[in-house]
Amino acid sequence: MSLEPAQMTIAEASREIEAGTLTPSALIESCLARTGAHESRVRAWACCADDQARMAARLLDPQERVGSLHGIPFGIKDIIDTADMPTEHGTPVFQGNQPARDAACVALLKAAGGVCLGKTVTTELAHFHPGKTRNPHAETHTPGGSSSGSAAAVAACMVPVALGTQTTGSVLRPASYCGVYGYKPSFGDVSRSGVFECAASFDTVGWFTRSVEDIEIVRRALIGAPAQPLTPVPLAGLRIGLIRGAAWAEVEPATQRLVESAVDQLRPMVASVKEIQPGAGFDAIAQHHRDIAGYEFARAITWERTNRRHLLSPKLLDGRCEDGLRCSYDQYAEAQQALAVQRTAIAQIMQDVDLLLTAVAPGEAWEGLAATGDPVCNTAWTALHLPAVSVPAFSGESGLPVGLQLIGGFRQDAQLLAAAESVRVALGIDTVRAQS
Amino acid sequence: MSLEPAQMTIAEASREIEAGTLTPSALIESCLARTGAHESRVRAWACCADDQARMAARLLDPQERVGSLHGIPFGIKDIIDTADMPTEHGTPVFQGNQPARDAACVALLKAAGGVCLGKTVTTELAHFHPGKTRNPHAETHTPGGSSSGSAAAVAACMVPVALGTQTTGSVLRPASYCGVYGYKPSFGDVSRSGVFECAASFDTVGWFTRSVEDIEIVRRALIGAPAQPLTPVPLAGLRIGLIRGAAWAEVEPATQRLVESAVDQLRPMVASVKEIQPGAGFDAIAQHHRDIAGYEFARAITWERTNRRHLLSPKLLDGRCEDGLRCSYDQYAEAQQALAVQRTAIAQIMQDVDLLLTAVAPGEAWEGLAATGDPVCNTAWTALHLPAVSVPAFSGESGLPVGLQLIGGFRQDAQLLAAAESVRVALGIDTVRAQS
Numbered sequence: 001m002s003l004e005p006a007q008m009t010i011a012e013a014s015r016e017i018e019a020g021t022l023t024p025s026a027l028i029e030s031c032l033a034r035t036g037a038h039e040s041r042v043r044a045w046a047c048c049a050d051d052q053a054r055m056a057a058r059l060l061d062p063q064e065r066v067g068s069l070h071g072i073p074f075g076i077k078d079i080i081d082t083a084d085m086p087t088e089h090g091t092p093v094f095q096g097n098q099p100a101r102d103a104a105c106v107a108l109l110k111a112a113g114g115v116c117l118g119k120t121v122t123t124e125l126a127h128f129h130p131g132k133t134r135n136p137h138a139e140t141h142t143p144g145g146s147s148s149g150s151a152a153a154v155a156a157c158m159v160p161v162a163l164g165t166q167t168t169g170s171v172l173r174p175a176s177y178c179g180v181y182g183y184k185p186s187f188g189d190v191s192r193s194g195v196f197e198c199a200a201s202f203d204t205v206g207w208f209t210r211s212v213e214d215i216e217i218v219r220r221a222l223i224g225a226p227a228q229p230l231t232p233v234p235l236a237g238l239r240i241g242l243i244r245g246a247a248w249a250e251v252e253p254a255t256q257r258l259v260e261s262a263v264d265q266l267r268p269m270v271a272s273v274k275e276i277q278p279g280a281g282f283d284a285i286a287q288h289h290r291d292i293a294g295y296e297f298a299r300a301i302t303w304e305r306t307n308r309r310h311l312l313s314p315k316l317l318d319g320r321c322e323d324g325l326r327c328s329y330d331q332y333a334e335a336q337q338a339l340a341v342q343r344t345a346i347a348q349i350m351q352d353v354d355l356l357l358t359a360v361a362p363g364e365a366w367e368g369l370a371a372t373g374d375p376v377c378n379t380a381w382t383a384l385h386l387p388a389v390s391v392p393a394f395s396g397e398s399g400l401p402v403g404l405q406l407i408g409g410f411r412q413d414a415q416l417l418a419a420a421e422s423v424r425v426a427l428g429i430d431t432v433r434a435q436s
Numbered sequence: 437m438s439l440e441p442a443q444m445t446i447a448e449a450s451r452e453i454e455a456g457t458l459t460p461s462a463l464i465e466s467c468l469a470r471t472g473a474h475e476s477r478v479r480a481w482a483c484c485a486d487d488q489a490r491m492a493a494r495l496l497d498p499q500e501r502v503g504s505l506h507g508i509p510f511g512i513k514d515i516i517d518t519a520d521m522p523t524e525h526g527t528p529v530f531q532g533n534q535p536a537r538d539a540a541c542v543a544l545l546k547a548a549g550g551v552c553l554g555k556t557v558t559t560e561l562a563h564f565h566p567g568k569t570r571n572p573h574a575e576t577h578t579p580g581g582s583s584s585g586s587a588a589a590v591a592a593c594m595v596p597v598a599l600g601t602q603t604t605g606s607v608l609r610p611a612s613y614c615g616v617y618g619y620k621p622s623f624g625d626v627s628r629s630g631v632f633e634c635a636a637s638f639d640t641v642g643w644f645t646r647s648v649e650d651i652e653i654v655r656r657a658l659i660g661a662p663a664q665p666l667t668p669v670p671l672a673g674l675r676i677g678l679i680r681g682a683a684w685a686e687v688e689p690a691t692q693r694l695v696e697s698a699v700d701q702l703r704p705m706v707a708s709v710k711e712i713q714p715g716a717g718f719d720a721i722a723q724h725h726r727d728i729a730g731y732e733f734a735r736a737i738t739w740e741r742t743n744r745r746h747l748l749s750p751k752l753l754d755g756r757c758e759d760g761l762r763c764s765y766d767q768y769a770e771a772q773q774a775l776a777v778q779r780t781a782i783a784q785i786m787q788d789v790d791l792l793l794t795a796v797a798p799g800e801a802w803e804g805l806a807a808t809g810d811p812v813c814n815t816a817w818t819a820l821h822l823p824a825v826s827v828p829a830f831s832g833e834s835g836l837p838v839g840l841q842l843i844g845g846f847r848q849d850a851q852l853l854a855a856a857e858s859v860r861v862a863l864g865i866d867t868v869r870a871q872s
Contacts, residue, residue, distance in 0.1 A: 083739065100533045104633075107738035188772075189765075192636060193736035197540075197629035224735050225765050299660050300629035302543035303519065329625075329661050333847045336624075411769045 005030035024057040024071025044153035048118035067112030068227035075162030078119040081194035090122040103194025112221040120149030141365040144174030145372030151178040154208040157434035169375025171206035175390035177365035179401025187385035199293040210432035241276040241353035246283035252363035288335040289383040298324030350409040360405035364396035441466035460493035460507025480589035484554035503548030504663035511598030514555040517630035526558040539630025548657040556585025580610030581808030587614040590644040593870035605811025607642035611826035613801035615837030623821035635729040646868035677712040677789035682719035688799035724771040725819040734760030786845040796841035800832035
């Protein structure tokens with residue numbers, strides 16, 4: 001194999017490092033070379049710490065394997081604290097802000113031998129106002145958001161993995177738009193210590209990779225579990241649920257057809273494909289999510305609202321904040337109670353299927369860089385706290401990537417990823433490599 | 437009334453400020469005078485920001501009322517971020533650490549007109565290793581922990597309110613030991629943005645005051661709700677449940693008798709008193725809490741464990757951290773699932789009673805300053821996410837304070853506080869004033 005190291009997945013690079021045919025330093029140089037060649041076009045990085053990364057890699061070169069990510073470069077969304085790099089949260093409010101410690105997720109990746117290459121671009125406080133990042137597949141198109149830089153950096157093969165966060169659809173949508181694998185774990189599974197709080201009821205650390213196998217390697221490092229290879233489940237035993245819900249009406253017909261064609265392709269190979277009719281109240285989940293996320297965000301950023309108001313975008317202040325301040329405690333409590341009921345209902349549904357399958361975004365990445373797209377296909381699953389994967393399954397009408405969303409049962413993340421690997425193979429979806 | 441201003445509750449001081457008979461500056465001077473007189477004995481403060489507080493008060497003197505806490509001094513546990521004061525988390529690891537922003541709870545109190553007097557002593561990372569604080573009622577006794585300084589500062593009338601946090605029993609126990617009102621809201625009700633994360637499944641911002649009325653004033657400010665007076669519920673309609681559980685065996689006989697005597701006193705005045713038998717699995721809650729809290733804490737402090745190990749106490753590393761690292765993801769998920777079942781069970785129980793009543797601590801404050809006491813009476817209620825109040829109801833055999841614990845239904849905090857006010861009046865418990 002004469003792959004450029006930066007094009008390798010974590011698993012591939014790790015094998016070479018273990019075999020002695022690749023050093024952490026050579027890998028980081030390859031990643032830095034790709035970054036140098038493509039950053040002016042993609043603009044994925046808020047801060048690229050070349051020298052620190054080189055030094056960290058050099059220390060690992062002669063060492064015994066320290067963990068499952070020995071010498072693996074990674075990127076970090078810039079709302080996640082780092083002790084040795086600024087953390088600016090995508091807003092001039094935090095220009096030059098230097099945290100005292102690494103967030104738990106960063107420290108866990110480093111403890112497993114990972115090498116932090118830098119901080120990736122986020123939208124303003126992980127909300128609507130876009131950062132500078134462009135879609136690596138078409139620079140006039142959005143990469144999606146809010147984890148824009150992380151998705152783009154992995155798609156452009158600048159790093160094999162980058163962390164993002166999802167409060168609505170901020171990992172899965174950019175994964176779909178940028179044509180990489182994206183994963184949001186079950187709510188609560190990965191520590192948020194040191195991650196900027198948007199809506200405590202939903203905020204989840206997620207990540208982007210170029211294979212399903214890599215998602216699992218990183219997941220085990222982030223939950224602090226021993227490394228263990230992913231065992232794909234036999235397709236013949238797999239029970240699939242196709243779920244549409246209210247979001248389906250927002251999905252472009254071309255994307256609907258892609259998802260349905262994938263289901264048709266899988267049907268003869270799996271145990272069953274069942275059309276899932278979401279129960280009463282399912283379609284109101286998006287509104288509950290909006291009420292709760294607004295309520296929590298408006299309170300969480302009280303310091304910013306009262307002390308740095310002039311530096312916040314009108315979209316942030318007049319949109320989510322105003323909504324959130326209008327929402328009363330009783331409305332908030334009612335919305336929370338309604339979601340609790342829906343979580344019980346979906347757990348019932350998930351007794352009959354191993355995974356749910358649906359669109360991950362309404363279509364290809366939007367043209368223009370003024371907005372990052374619509375999370376309509378992600379909101380319910382985030383609100384229900386379920387793990388979800390975006391698999392780069394399709395190419396849309398303009399030739400841009402379109403993902404397929406796989407959703408698992410609560411805290412059934414290992415099972416979801418094993419099933420996703422089998423589905424990937426069945427659909428003939430490859431490891432992602434950069435096109436240029 | 438010729439009360440020294442520092443002895444006043446929030447409600448009393450607010451009335452005088454509104455009437456023009458007290459200024460924010462005069463109030464802060466009175467609090468600073470008490471602090472000056474008693475701090476060498478009590479050691480409540482990690483950092484007392486006299487000049488900043490004076491300046492903030494002076495700005496409020498000529499102003500219209502900006503909110504429900506206009507000119508009210510408050511203290512902040514030193515694991516809660518402040519933009520204008522260091523935040524050291526009770527450990528040399530964070531010596532001199534200066535956050536970029538105020539935590540949401542601090543910003544909300546300031547937005548309501550509150551004046552931050554300083555940061556109060558916490559145990560090491562809000563865990564076991566004690567800080568320098570002493571019990572204001574007996575300096576050779578622990579004030580309880582981990583919110584030691586906040587409880588002591590309110591008990592000594594240095595401030596009328598101080599914020600703490602509770603992951604196990606870190607607000608209610610020190611409230612009992614120091615003879616003040618302590619309150620832990622329903623889990624999730626107060627934003628934890630900017631609060632050091634110990635165990636995300638349990639961490640809750642709580643506070644200490646010298647009246648029930650004051651708890652509600654602060655609660656409304658912290659959930660961002662408009663001010664509204666507390667309406668006590670008629671005792672005659674109140675259904676009380678006396679609950680013991682496994683913790684009761686750890687409660688000293690003298691304390692058991694105090695709690696039972698309070699129940700006897702209330703019996704003729706209320707609608708009903710029912711002995712609650714917790715269902716199957718209730719007594720295992722403490723073990724589930726230990727598994728989950730250890731699992732989450734060990735991961736949350738990965739940076740501290742891997743980069744500042746030599747500055748952490750052996751108790752922290754060998755105790756909670758080692759336990760937490762030994763707990764597997766599957767054990768963790770099982771414990772979470774078991775707690776979810778118990779939350780449903782307690783919600784059923786709470787359909788028949790308006791509040792539960794039990795001991796808040798096994799007895800009076802422990803002698804000695806090497807440990808902060810036993811949270812055995814608090815763990816289950818924290819794990820179940822229920823709101824709880826400690827009312828300074830009793831005096832123990834050595835003359836030290838002993839609290840009575842009142843527990844409400846999930847997100848029934850307003851109802852709990854209204855009931856607590858009625859119970860307080862019925863038991864003839866007064867507003868707390870300092871004894872010296």
